[in-house]
Amino acid sequence: MKKNTKVILGGSTVILSILILLIAATPGASGTELPIHQVLANAEKYEGRYVTTEGFLVESSIDWRADEIELRFDIVDNDGNILSVYHHGVRPDNFSEGVITILEGYIVPGEPFQAERVKTKCPSKYEGEDPNNYDPEFHKELLDDKTSN
Template identity: 45%
Template sequence: MSKNKKIFSALALMGMAIFIMAFASMPAAGSKEITITNLVKESGKFDDDYVMTQGLLIKDSIQWDADKLELRFEIYDENETVLQVFHKGVQPDNFTDDVIVIVEGFFQDDGIFEAEKVMTKCPSKYEGEDMENYDGEMHKELFNDSQE
């Protein structure tokens, strides 16, 4: 094999190795999107799987410990199935009643979802409407339509 072919082969292998390491180090790349109902009903099926789910926030369930940076809350889906969530990190700014919350992480044996990422999605924020005119019922309809 010529010297140029050896160098090209070595560079190609190094490039593939870097790509594989970068892709494997991103847990979200291997996440499965599961509905809350399926996650709760078939919890054993997702042991050790990095999953993503979304639901509407139950504002009364929020427990925020700023000293420990621990956040506990509940979300529910269109079937009214409730999921308890624990997150070690910062609380999102727009945590309001019926905001869509997207969580990524692991479903634990004790029935609590341990979220590594917590994101919120608020249509009124992206449509340029002010929060004083926020329509929670419209938000629920949009959420339910996105689940179908």
């Protein structure tokens, strides 16, 4: 076999291996983003597919079992659709009423949503004020006060 043929064959094998690893390592890349009402209405259609959905946490539904590292809870959308969720993993920080909860996982018809990842968005109290209300004079006064101390 010629040297060029060996190099091309070896390089192709390396590139193919890297592509296979990338595809296998990113199940979310082939996932589907769905609103809660579609998850509930079409559970059979999306069974076994990696799905992302989000809703508002219902704090009264939280069942955290630290010994088993199991978390069960409900999320609700703006239309009042409720999705029950099961997550085998740690409880996220700032897990409280009304926080937006993002779920990634699988749908099993007749069972709670099987969440592999549970993330929360920061509550609005951490968001900045409207930039249109910015007062440069007030900011200048604050800086002057700090530099004079």
